[in-house]
Amino acid sequence: MADVxxxxxxxxEGALGAPLTVRIRAWDGSEAGPPDAPVLVLRHRRALRRLLWKPGELGLARAWVAGDIEVEGDLYEALERLSGLIWERPEQPGGLRPLDAVRALRDPAARRxxxxxxTLAGPGLPPAPPAEEAARHGGVRHTLSRDREAIHHHYDVGNTFYERVLGPSMVYSCAYWQQPGGTLEDAQEAKLDLICRKLSLGEGQRLLDVGCGWGSMVLHAAQRYGVRAVGVTLSTEQAAYARKRVADAGLTDRVEIRVQDYREVADGPYDAISSIGMAEHVGAAQYRAYATVLHGLLRPGGRLLNHQIARRPQEREERYRVDEFIDxxxxxxxxxxxVGSTVALLEEAGFEVRDVEALREHYARTLRAWVANLESHWPEAVRLTSPGRARVWRLYMAASALAFERNRIGVNQVLAVKTPTDGESGLPLTRESWLTLTT
Known part of the structure; x- marks a missing residue:
């Protein structure tokens, strides 16, 4: 086992068919690879067993979450250099598919x-997944009960933890960076205000915020635009936090926070609906129903602002789910x-889509700000959750930042109107009213 x-x-390199671009330090203390590259530290041979039993993204993620591997140096650079092994999976001339070589056992090189x-991994059964991995459930996805379990896994990990990551704004979606030197809080306020202006909110209107999180959107809309707002979330921790914020702001007579599924809302009509970073949880099979429910909750002429992450189109539409580690x-x-599928389904439900704004670069910058927040509060974040949970968040946010930067995924604001039969949408003829932050 010398010089592992x-x-x-x-x-x-045999699996990749190309030189490895990161340096490796193994559990025996040996090192190999480019001297100035980020170092991938394998602390235990168990890390290799994880990769062999689950080649690719999930095995590497499990090893990371469990602390079996670590990165020394710039995490973004390391992920960038490893992206061909994990996500992009390029076919190298004369080489084997990255990290799947052990599966191609009919190939002599793969068998070797x-x-x-x-031999390097040593004997043993596959290691158990780290405790932070979500329980796998059978049956139909996106039932009300299963969606509640999924939301609980991600959002009910402690409001103080999220305060450290998200900062004072407590907004968990792509910010809108109007100024090069602006702060995360400035950019999140600009995003909330942009949505309010796209929805043309005004005094006394009714706003429904679907997936309201910690209440930032409904608070902003009530304080700045005088609306009466209802926010719905499936997270009990989020709801408790949002209700306290509403009470502290003296807005309990104007803002209501409910623990409720969007499918259970029955007190329309509303003048406007915002759905910010929530529709990713709806599911492809349920999306037409989601759009139909929201359409039915709006008055004629009412507007929907749907803010949603999108993947790139593929030749075959068999995979709507996010990456395996994220899942x-x-x-x-x-x-x-x-985004084209989203627009089509909204229009099939009766909406008229009037505007689509891509914010891909904005989300990359937002995620880097969240990672910086997490790293600056690392000991507290670990104490508030667990070492594994903190490592999950650091990896997923850093990897997601690169995915947005590399145009693997995007994020879009889709403005749609429940246009009346007379065809009067009520929208201005130009976008100027949306472009300047309200003071």
């Missing part, structure tokens, strides 16, 4: 790589669709 790092490097990997550790049952 050199053997691991040779193994990875598999034998070498098994297991971050957003269970989450699904991403192309």
């Amino acid at each position: 790092a050199a053997r691991l490097t040779a193994l990875a 790589l598999a034998r070498e990997a098994l 297991r550790y971050v957003f269970p049952d989450g699904e991403l669709s192309p």
